[in-house]
Amino acid sequence: MELFDVTIVGGGPAGLYSAFYSGLRDLKTKIIEFQPTLGGKVNIFQEKMLWDVGGQPPIVAAQFVENLVAQAKTFDPTICLETKVQNVRKEQDYFVIETNDGAQHYSKTIIIATGGGIYKPIKLAIDGAEKYEMTNLHYTIKGIERFRNHDVLISGGGNGAVDWAVELLPIAKSVTLIYRKEELTAHEAQVRNLRENGVEIMLNSELVSLQSNEQKTAIEQVTVCQNGDNTTFNIDDVIISHGYDREVSLEFDEDIRPECKDNYYLQSIGKCQTTVPGIFGAGDIVTYEDKVNLLLGTFQDAVLAVNSAKLYMNPEANKVAMVSSHNEKFREKNQEIYANV
């Protein structure tokens, strides 16, 4: 049985920074993440420019995730991807974490960093649509270059759909936004931006069919129904932004079930400790007064949760880690970095 000091459930920003900080504090660390990639829900808005992370110049979200992942790997944590944590129970003085593949993971402490749960995009309810997901039907945007000079149709009226329309405007040949309701629900300023810059907005409209090319590999035409009238037009790419279904599947045995707010958020009793000794929370999943549900807040939580875990295992340990310049762990790494400057 391999026993870890800290097992982090969730590989979003909170989990990733927890992994880094846990390594910094000499703890044997594992991350378990359901998705095939790390980064959490930032992967939903990979092309968004992030402006509000301290000390970080405006950065594309995808690059930010790459940096976070690299930092999380500094102390070589064990990483399990495509693995869903289903249940946590306690045996003697360690936790047993059961995952969907039938495996069991053993850990002295757990940091729950599951954010809003597991996000899955709401798929288009048109028969056979899934076969175009390999070509030109998109539920997320990994890079905007592929849309250069393309006719793009975006379905959705919330911030996600409108943000994508704004991003694609300068490079696409045309952007058409369709939405089933009478008004877009996105931020007013973004909607104004769309209207002033030539996006065709079709309200009271929805996609009713997709017509494929001869090889039946990609969508060539779409039919949109607006107020009962059908219009068919050519299109190069279809982007669906109909929101996300959220799956919340993590359970705890009754004797170690942490107190939750609104039946979901872990209630912190201070320093990101839950009501169950040995179980901590970081990021969007944890709540306390004046909580900040932003990337910045996840880092603060991660540090608090790891320090609390360290003290739980060793009450004599330093309450916080040393600053970087005093930390033994960085000496060797610093030399490598300076040598390459």
Ligand SMILES: Cc1cc2nc3c(=O)[nH]c(=O)nc-3n(C[C@H](O)[C@H](O)[C@H](O)COP(=O)(O)OP(=O)(O)OC[C@H]3O[C@@H](n4cnc5c(N)ncnc54)[C@H](O)[C@@H]3O)c2cc1C
């Ligand atoms: C559209 C949008 C735009 C945003 N823009 C900004 C911004 O500009 N600036 C900013 O600071 N913040 C922004 N945020 C907020 C920011 O994304 C979140 O605060 C941050 O992602 C929270 O990180 P987290 O690690 O707590 O949770 P998440 O990012 O939600 O990560 C949780 C991870 O846990 C995994 N997981 C869940 N359950 C399980 C399980 N049972 N087993 C295994 N893995 C599991 C999930 O798959 C996920 O990867 C934005 C959020 C959204 C939705």
